Amino acid sequence: MPTVVYQLPDGTTSSVDVPAGQSVMDGSVRNNLPGIIAECGGSCSCATCHVYVDGGSSAEFGAPTAEEEDLLEFLDGVQPSSRLACQLVLTPDMDTITVTVPPADV
Ligand code: FES
Structure with a gap:
């Protein structure tokens, strides 16, 4: 299963195993990580998952x-x-993906 490393706005890092077929946004929201709001639920219309x-x-x-x-x-x-992040769908062949979540005002 792919692992997504989220570098969070507060300077901490969180590693989450995210099943293939889910997005980088899903992995954050389903684990209650801060920073990715995902207002539109992943339909590529809000940009709050930057x-x-x-x-x-x-x-x-x-x-x-x-x-x-x-x-x-x-x-x-x-x-x-x-x-x-909602457009970044994980595939089974992925290993570790690292993303940085910008602060809320960015
Ligand atoms: S969740 Fe709205 S654009 Fe990604």
């Missing part, structure tokens, strides 16, 4: 869809590694 994907992990996910890119474009604090 994360930065660690360089080594980013290649494991496909490129963002046009819909995701449109939302990312208007976020504060957007970086080349920015993704929406």
Whole structure:
């Protein structure tokens, strides 16, 4: 099962085993981690699941869809590694994925 390492806004780190087929957002919300709000429940319309994907992990996910890119474009604090966590679906061949959850004001 893939492991997602969440680097949280308070400086702590949380490692969660997330089943394949679930998203990076699911792993955070289902384990009550702070930072990923996921207001829209994963339908790629709220952008409250913004994360930065660690360089080594980013290649494991496909490129963002046009819909995701449109939302990312208007976020504060957007970086080349920015993704929406609800669009990052884990697959069985993934090992460890590391993401950084930005502070609430980013
Ligand atoms: S949860 Fe709303 S865009 Fe990801």
